[in-house]
Amino acid sequence: MSDPTRAAVYRGPGRLDVTEVQLPTLGPTDLLVEVAFCGVCGTDLHNVLDGWGVPDSIFGHEWSGLVVAAGDRAQIGVGTLVVGSGLSPCGECVSCRAGRSGLCRQRGAIGTERYLGAFADHLVVDAAEVLPVPDGVDARSAAYVEPLAVALHAITLAATQPDERVLVSGCGPIGAAVVAVLLAGGHTDLLVVEPSDLRRDLAERLGAATCHPDDLETPWHPGFTVDEPADVVFETSGVRAAVESCLGQLAGCGRLVLVGTGLDFPRLDTGRIILNELVVTGAYNYDDNGFAAALDLIASGSLPLDLLLEPGTIGLDGLLDTMVRLRAGEVAGKVLVRPGA
Ligand SMILES: [Zn+2]
Numbered sequence: 001m002s003d004p005t006r007a008a009v010y011r012g013p014g015r016l017d018v019t020e021v022q023l024p025t026l027g028p029t030d031l032l033v034e035v036a037f038c039g040v041c042g043t044d045l046h047n048v049l050d051g052w053g054v055p056d057s058i059f060g061h062e063w064s065g066l067v068v069a070a071g072d073r074a075q076i077g078v079g080t081l082v083v084g085s086g087l088s089p090c091g092e093c094v095s096c097r098a099g100r101s102g103l104c105r106q107r108g109a110i111g112t113e114r115y116l117g118a119f120a121d122h123l124v125v126d127a128a129e130v131l132p133v134p135d136g137v138d139a140r141s142a143a144y145v146e147p148l149a150v151a152l153h154a155i156t157l158a159a160t161q162p163d164e165r166v167l168v169s170g171c172g173p174i175g176a177a178v179v180a181v182l183l184a185g186g187h188t189d190l191l192v193v194e195p196s197d198l199r200r201d202l203a204e205r206l207g208a209a210t211c212h213p214d215d216l217e218t219p220w221h222p223g224f225t226v227d228e229p230a231d232v233v234f235e236t237s238g239v240r241a242a243v244e245s246c247l248g249q250l251a252g253c254g255r256l257v258l259v260g261t262g263l264d265f266p267r268l269d270t271g272r273i274i275l276n277e278l279v280v281t282g283a284y285n286y287d288d289n290g291f292a293a294a295l296d297l298i299a300s301g302s303l304p305l306d307l308l309l310e311p312g313t314i315g316l317d318g319l320l321d322t323m324v325r326l327r328a329g330e331v332a333g334k335v336l337v338r339p340g341a
């Protein structure tokens with residue numbers, strides 16, 4: 001065992017203890033990273049508030065940090081600013097060979113193992129699971145790379161063209177990232193459906209048109225479409241009623257990409273899928289090289305990170321309270337934890 005570090009340890013549904021923990025001993029290819037920033041993700045809310053997590057885990061996977069010690073065979077040196085890339089796909093399984101390394105079956109299944117993440121002062125990580133941050137990108141912006149890579153993967157699977165009509169269901173961090181990327185890529189016809197005033201306001205400041213879910217119509221007959229149907233719908237909320245309303249917004253041959261998760265399973269109108277030949281797909285994790293693409297996009301300066309990232313930062317002590325506020329929709333942008341704060 002190596003040195004202790006302070007961490008927010010998950011004890012059970014709705015319970016986090018900020019306490020000292022022992023870090024694993026540094027292996028030959030491992031890095032000891034001093035966490036700079038770590039974003040709070042919807043997955044963290046499911047793990048901590050909904051009890052999906054394995055007790056004694058430390059969550060937090062959207063991090064940037066400084067390498068402060070390195071194993072003797074690690075390919076990255078002390079003093080390097082890095083981001084977690086979360087993946088070290090095997091390269092050999094069916095998913096990897098199909099170019100879908102985000103589904104690599106050699107990696108542990110979600111929610112089945114104790115997780116040791118970055119809601120901590122330090123973490124130990126294999127050098128194969130990080131990327132150096134390019135010059136000109138600060139640690140705060142770099143911490144946005146993981147949610148951005150998730151949004152990019154959803155967009156890849158949708159194969160959205162700039163002249164298509166797009167609807168984004170939900171404007172939490174992933175919805176907002178999808179909106180920002182599409183607008184930066186020249187899309188103009190973009191409607192965000194979101195019940196929270198705060199998040200609709202964020203969508204508008206990003207440059208999207210918005211509406212409240214109550215204002216959506218669903219054609220009474222599954223073969224009919226609305227007056228201005230979407231070619232692509234991104235469902236990012238995971239909320240049952242929102243998911244169920246998406247199919248009715250699509251044009252013939254439309255595509256629905258499901259990114260948000262929830263355990264209150266929706267009922268989908270299969271008649272509508274059949275009569276309009278709709279394509280429904282899930283989007284999980286990232287494109288091959290998705291982190292590098294996301295870092296490039298951050299470095300390009302084309303995304304309004306000042307809008308996408310919540311101003312200010314919270315310390316580990318404020319994490320649980322912030323999770324509750326995020327769940328209540330009281331925060332619009334991506335919240336960053338600064339463990340040292
Ligand atoms: Zn995440």
Ligand SMILES: [Zn+2]
Pocket residue numbers: 089090091092093094095096097101103104105106
């Ligand atoms: Zn694999």
